Amino acid sequence: xxxxxxxxxxxxxxxxxxxxxxxxxxxxxxxxxxxxxxxxxxxxxxxxxxxxxxxxxxxxxxxxxxxxxxxxxxxxxxxxxxxxxxxxxxxxxxxxxxxxxxxxxxxxxxxxxxxxxxxxxxxxxxxxxxxxxxxxxxxxxxxxxxxxxxxxxxxxxxxxxxxxxxxxxxxxxxxxxxxxxxxxxxxxxxxxxxxxxxxxxxxxxxxxxxxxxxxxxxxxxxxxxxxxxxxxxxxxxxxxxxxxxxxxxxxxxxxxxxxxxxxxxxxxxxxxxxxxxxxxxxxxxxxxxxxxxxxxxxxxxxxxxxxxxxxxxxxxxxxxxxxxxxxxxxxxxxxxxxxxxxxxxxxxxxxxxxxxxxxxxxxxxxxxxxxxxxxxxxxxxxxxxxxxxxxxxxxxxxxx
Amino acid sequence: xxxxxxxxxxxxxxxxxxxxxxxxxxxxxxxxxxxxxxxxxxxxxxxxxxxxxxxxxxxxxxxxxxxxxxxxxxxxxxxxxxxxxxxxxxxxxxxxxxxxxxxxxxxxxxxxxxxxxxxxxxxxxxxxxxxxxxxxxxxxxxxxxxxxxxxxxxxxxxxxxxxxxxxxxxxxxxxxxxxxxxxxxxxxxxxxxxxxxxxxxxxxxxxxxxxxxxxxxxxxxxxxxxxxxxxxxxxxxxxxxxxxxxxxxxxxxxxxxxxxxxxxxxxxxxxxxxxxxxxxxxxxxxxxxxxxxxxxxxxxxxxxxxxxxxxxxxxxxxxxxxxxxxxxxxxxxxxxxxxxxxxxxxxxxxxxxxxxxxxxxxxxxxxxxxxxxxxxxxxxxxxxxxxxxxxxxxxxxxxxxxxxxxxxxxxxxxxxxxxxxxxxxxxxxxxxxxxxxxxxxxxxxxxxxxxxxxxxxxxxxxxxxxxxxx
Numbered sequence: 001x002x003x004x005x006x007x008x009x010x011x012x013x014x015x016x017x018x019x020x021x022x023x024x025x026x027x028x029x030x031x032x033x034x035x036x037x038x039x040x041x042x043x044x045x046x047x048x049x050x051x052x053x054x055x056x057x058x059x060x061x062x063x064x065x066x067x068x069x070x071x072x073x074x075x076x077x078x079x080x081x082x083x084x085x086x087x088x089x090x091x092x093x094x095x096x097x098x099x100x101x102x103x104x105x106x107x108x109x110x111x112x113x114x115x116x117x118x119x120x121x122x123x124x125x126x127x128x129x130x131x132x133x134x135x136x137x138x139x140x141x142x143x144x145x146x147x148x149x150x151x152x153x154x155x156x157x158x159x160x161x162x163x164x165x166x167x168x169x170x171x172x173x174x175x176x177x178x179x180x181x182x183x184x185x186x187x188x189x190x191x192x193x194x195x196x197x198x199x200x201x202x203x204x205x206x207x208x209x210x211x212x213x214x215x216x217x218x219x220x221x222x223x224x225x226x227x228x229x230x231x232x233x234x235x236x237x238x239x240x241x242x243x244x245x246x247x248x249x250x251x252x253x254x255x256x257x258x259x260x261x262x263x264x265x266x267x268x269x270x271x272x273x274x275x276x277x278x279x280x281x282x283x284x285x286x287x288x289x290x291x292x293x294x295x296x297x298x299x300x301x302x303x304x305x306x307x308x309x310x311x312x313x314x315x316x317x318x319x320x321x322x323x324x325x326x327x328x329x330x331x332x333x334x335x336x337x338x339x340x341x342x343x344x345x346x347x348x349x350x351x352x353x354x355x356x357x358x359x360x361x362x363x364x365x366x367x368x369x370x371x372x373x374x375x376x377x378x379x380x381x382x383x384x385x386x387x388x389x390x391x392x393x394x395x396x397x398x399x400x
Numbered sequence: 401x402x403x404x405x406x407x408x409x410x411x412x413x414x415x416x417x418x419x420x421x422x423x424x425x426x427x428x429x430x431x432x433x434x435x436x437x438x439x440x441x442x443x444x445x446x447x448x449x450x451x452x453x454x455x456x457x458x459x460x461x462x463x464x465x466x467x468x469x470x471x472x473x474x475x476x477x478x479x480x481x482x483x484x485x486x487x488x489x490x491x492x493x494x495x496x497x498x499x500x501x502x503x504x505x506x507x508x509x510x511x512x513x514x515x516x517x518x519x520x521x522x523x524x525x526x527x528x529x530x531x532x533x534x535x536x537x538x539x540x541x542x543x544x545x546x547x548x549x550x551x552x553x554x555x556x557x558x559x560x561x562x563x564x565x566x567x568x569x570x571x572x573x574x575x576x577x578x579x580x581x582x583x584x585x586x587x588x589x590x591x592x593x594x595x596x597x598x599x600x601x602x603x604x605x606x607x608x609x610x611x612x613x614x615x616x617x618x619x620x621x622x623x624x625x626x627x628x629x630x631x632x633x634x635x636x637x638x639x640x641x642x643x644x645x646x647x648x649x650x651x652x653x654x655x656x657x658x659x660x661x662x663x664x665x666x667x668x669x670x671x672x673x674x675x676x677x678x679x680x681x682x683x684x685x686x687x688x689x690x691x692x693x694x695x696x697x698x699x700x701x702x703x704x705x706x707x708x709x710x711x712x713x714x715x716x717x718x719x720x721x722x723x724x725x726x727x728x729x730x731x732x733x734x735x736x737x738x739x740x741x742x743x744x745x746x747x748x749x750x751x752x753x754x755x756x757x758x759x760x761x762x763x764x765x766x767x768x769x770x771x772x773x774x775x776x777x778x779x780x781x782x783x784x785x786x787x788x789x790x791x792x793x794x795x796x797x798x799x800x801x802x803x804x805x806x807x808x809x810x811x812x813x814x815x816x817x818x819x820x821x822x823x824x825x826x827x828x829x830x831x832x833x834x835x836x837x838x839x840x841x842x843x844x845x846x847x848x849x850x851x852x853x854x855x856x857x858x859x860x861x862x863x864x865x866x867x868x869x870x
Binding site: 119135156202205250253 | 842
């Protein structure tokens with residue numbers, strides 16, 4: 001391990017506004033985010049040597065990327081890893097650069113959910129079953145129902161009454177909406193109150209509708225290059241310290257060993273990531289983090305899975321305000337999935353966009369103090385069998 | 401000796417009060433209530449439940465499974481094979497569907513009797529089940545009920561021997577259903593009852609009594625089909641049976657007329673109360689009549705420990721008429737705006753039939769971990785292909801975690817879903833059926849039941865769900 005540390009730098013990023021972008025196509029979103037990234041990096045499209053497209057529903061092959069950008073016969077690949085797809089595209093581009101296969105690579109994440117007429121996604125696909133060749137007998141439950149079962153068991157295991165548990169979850173929603181209210185690119189820019197979250201209609205007990213992230217369109221893009229070349233592009237490049245992924249052994253919850261009160265893949269990916277980045281005390285060493293708050297309960301589990309809170313004690317840190325903008329480790333400073341919605345393929349890179357801006361101290365009213373290291377985290381799939389991706393970046397080279 | 405060797409009953413948990421139906425239509429109520437199958441039940445799943453009960457109680461292996469119903473899920477395709485797979489019967493089992501006649505159960509019983517007597521079979525289960533529908537405002541809607549019974553006819557451990565049988569046919573269009581018609585039709589009542597039911601039943605019953613030289617007084621119990629309470633009562637008077645002491649309650653007040661299952665259901669109710677030596681007359685109606693003389697044996701005592709129909713009837717959940725309309729798919733529903741789930745592949749269903757229809761998983765021979773669905777590589781020790789088949793459908797379990805899914809694509813919202821940890825190992829996430837939303841909790845004991853999960857792709861798709869152990 002430690003293979004990726006300080007080998008690759010992000011020198012340009014772009015991110016569209018997220019939301020219900022009725023008047024924009026997938027191609028529009030790809031073009032907007034990519035040209036912002038190119039301009040940010042000071043490169044032209046012809047400088048890109050290889051490209052990766054991350055999308056779950058909004059394109060099938062490399063042509064879905066080469067065509068809108070008119071990429072000229074360079075290697076292009078589409079990657080997909082459910083909700084971790086955006087980070088997967090970044091991982092592929094960064095690995096290619098680290099391997100010496102190219103010097104400048106493009107990672108694009110995009111999703112256009114609002115053209116489908118769907119009000120949400122269905123996890124028959126989420127859990128990674130093939131869409132061809134099914135028996136049709138698989139349980140069809142909605143994503144909130146999947147994460148609600150984590151909440152039920154978490155509350156049970158750690159002796160939280162429904163009211164106590166829901167209030168803690170509401171704190172997370174309120175925090176993320178506060179951050180989102182400071183972000184012009186967020187889909188939802190409104191503040192919420194605890195009472196509003198608690199009184200929201202139930203979608204899958206104990207989760208109410210305001211415990212869930214929205215359904216949005218959006219795209220985000222990163223341009224990566226060799227760390228030793230990064231300063232040729234800009235004075236403030238961001239260096240990749242680690243890129244870790246952990247995939248669980250089963251798409252079905254078949255083992256009684258799993259406690260449904262944490263997500264093992266999250267914990268495993270974070271151990272790999274910290275080791276690669278040389279982090280031993282993440283809570284104090286990380287300056288901020290962008291985590292996968294598809295549902296408030298998952299953000300709560302992530303606090304523990306990633307080693308910031310003690311097992312079963314996320315409560316203490318939520319109540320202490322540890323993860324608020326002014327807390328010890330600000331989490332989801334841009335508003336998170338909660339305010340951006342979750343255009344699956346775009347989310348990982350959208351998170352990276354915020355970390356990038358924070359580390360460059362360009363995050364405006366959301367800016368954290370003295371940023372050094374930032375983390376992004378995604379979970380694709382289910383809590384008992386998922387795909388956890390973590391990327392840690394920093395604004396200094398070879399310090400750690 | 402050939403006769404009934406075991407029996408099993410399935411009465412759905414739900415009841416629709418006849419006053420409730422009258423409220424909806426502004427009609428006069430005949431009182432009482434009818435049993436209603438949940439939307440995930442049909443004649444086939446109810447018959448599976450009854451068959452499993454019959455198998456559990458029986459002492460003798462089964463070599464035939466006969467399904468009797470006027471509401472088989474398929475017009476072309478046997479139901480008994482699906483049932484045999486769900487009940488995990490050996491491939492050599494003789495499977496037959498007896499359909500189209502209200503008398504199908506006793507026609508099947510006669511065939512089973514002949515097969516066992518003739519020596520080509522030892523023990524055959526006849527599973528009768530029906531979900532007939534009456535149109536709104538019809539007299540059938542409140543009268544009909546849903547349920548299933550399985551009777552095993554065999555030659556060992558007989559609890560009631562079949563001493564004789566007699567049949568007649570009659571051609572009279574009294575009740576029918578045309579292709580594509582959901583509701584039972586009938587002709588003018590006085591004609592069909594007097595000329596059809598009364599005369600035919602009188603004839604078949606008198607003839608079998610004459611043949612066996614039995615007088616009404618010589619019978620401990622008389623069990624016969626009736627289209628409704630009044631006709632049923634009139635027939636007793638006409639034949640000289642004592643309504644109070646001799647005639648089996650047709651269960652119309654408590655569950656309704658369950659079609660092909662009605663007569664065998666009454667037979668089981670009579671056996672629940674019978675003692676060794678009792679002589680029972682059984683007669684069924686539909687396109688003619690079938691009559692039997694049963695003699696109860698000492699083996700009846702072995703069945704005393706089991707739950708009686710009377711006790712089963714005490715557990716019930718009342719539903720309103722709107723729910724009934726929804727469950728019977730009599731109102732169109734708004735579809736959810738979500739990605740469509742894929743159509744089932746019949747090849748996949750065939751390949752995975754053991755895990756889908758019988759809920760077989762695997763148990764690792766190396767580390768002993770039970771797992772569902774079947775795996776090639778053990779979840780615990782990663783050993784490849786070193787498993788034995790392991791059946792989950794008969795295992796009890798408890799709810800490890802759960803939720804209510806208000807965004808479910810299923811017929812009714814919310815869907816109760818839970819993670820079941822099985823006794824002896826293994827875990828499965830599945831729907832929890834027949835569970836009131838306020839009742840589910842972590843640790844709740846559950847058992848598995850065979851249910852209909854969809855009709856996508858133009859097929860009936862069946863799978864297992866958990867339900868609370870009552």
